[in-house]
Amino acid sequence: MTKHVLFAFLLLTFQGIAKAQQISETEKLASTAKIWGFLKYYHPQVADGKFDWDNQLLEILPKVKSANSKEALSEIYLNWIDGLGEVPPCKKCDKKSDEAYFDKNFDLTWFYNPDIFTTKLSDKLKFIEQNRFKGKQHYVYAPYKEVGNIALKNEPEYKNLDWTDPYMRLLIAFKYWNIVEYFFPYKYQTDQPWGEVLLTTIPQLQSASTEKEFHSALQELVVKIDDSHGWFRAPTDPKTYFWPAFKTEILNDELVVSGFYKDSLRLNCPLKKGDVILAFDEIPVQDLMEDNESLVWGSNKAAKNRTLKYCFVRSTKKSSRKVKVLRGNEIKEVKVEYFEVDALRSKPDAFKSWKIIQDSIGYVNMGKLERGDVEEMMEGFKDTKAIIFDIRNYPNGTMYHIAHYLVPERRNFFKMTYPDLDYPGRFIWRDGMQCGSFKNKRNYSGKVVLLVNENTQSHAEFTTMALQIADNVVTIGSQTAGADGNVSNLELGGGIKTSLSGIGIFYPDGTETQRKGVRIDVEIHPTIQGLRDGRDEVLEKALELAKS
Known part of the structure; x- marks a missing residue:
């Protein structure tokens, strides 16, 4: 009797261990996406462009799907890595950097997930991180080093992308996921943790039975970066509306x-x-x-x-x-x-970009104002009691010219982060440019009112931040689009295109603008009754404040 009980106990124990070792297909594929992307930007031979890296993924996926345990899966990855060639010691990698790092995005802790990877594999991945590639990345670069956002290079176009191939669907998604993982400055702010997004996206990609369903799954993936710059275009989109x-x-x-x-x-x-x-x-x-x-x-x-x-x-x-x-x-x-x-389409209205309205108050449509208009405008406004800058539109690069008249000294209005291509996933702080002028001895002394709403996006938000450093300024309206920083446009293959914010933009004290929008002093929203009455309630509030 005792032997039978012991046997049953051991059998149940072994079954429990075996069950614990099993990994779902989605988890296996998600781990492949992470390892493939990590090696793409970190492994010295891969990041240097010595492999057809897309093809490597297509070849490894069937092997991954056949793995029936953690040990078998890790062995597949280890053999794959060993076949990529030497990872020489990197003497520069362990040197302490003088850079100020912003590390809210940086997370390679997935190396040590004991449910997916063996200790041997985890240590191998860590070794590659510690001896990572340093040099010109084969797949990404920064077109403008003074800015720092990335652009893609050496990525296949796949003009005749076979969306019916489930591995090709995964390839496109994995490529995008890893771009966000390593080069999106606001990854830490997504509603759904970025590492978990794969677990919901992979089943959608696998079940896609039409090209439109495939594109919709990708679009939902893009939407999850929670970025107003993150638009999506695909060949199945209607050509005409x-x-x-x-x-x-x-x-x-x-x-x-x-x-x-x-x-x-x-x-x-x-x-x-x-x-x-x-x-x-x-x-x-x-x-x-x-x-x-x-x-x-x-x-x-x-x-x-x-x-x-x-x-x-x-x-x-x-x-x-x-x-x-x-x-x-x-x-x-x-x-x-x-x-x-x-x-x-209607003809452009005759309204000039600026005018004087009630009680000696200046009004500026920042979407129309050009740089060449600023000097004449400020001369016309010099004796007004207030200027209203309407930024519920997209300005034309006039902020530095305007700040010359509003700000009596050089002042900081932003700081930024940009991706470190020598250590993908990490971002470096950089002080932003200043605006204002020491030379202008007749700075505008009246009140400055800034109007904003959800149409205030990107450069419009940046413009608002620049003008907010004036001495007597108030910002009114409603939450702005919360997408600041130069845009990185991405072509993923098969005519699928998207973009994302490529650098991080913050106020000088480190306050975030992404997702939150710019700082607002007086919040006011249009109402249905206001629309019926033909009123601009935000402008009305601005006029009230300008007169006070």
């Missing part, structure tokens, strides 16, 4: 008519400013929002809403659509005509 005569905004989670592209089209449109749109072709707007949410990129909700509305307001057909709206307390159903985009 048609649009209604009206513009929309999402206010308090409701889709609202905010204006019209042309007055001539407005006259024939049955909708009015302030109408709340409830449905398109009998599909509730809330359902359309939920259906498209996972495919909309953005650093924060305000930026995502800016893009989300286009997903279902536009159409791939020119025919009219049935639209249900709430106007006051009345629900109306109307047919709305759709147009080609050229029909919506």
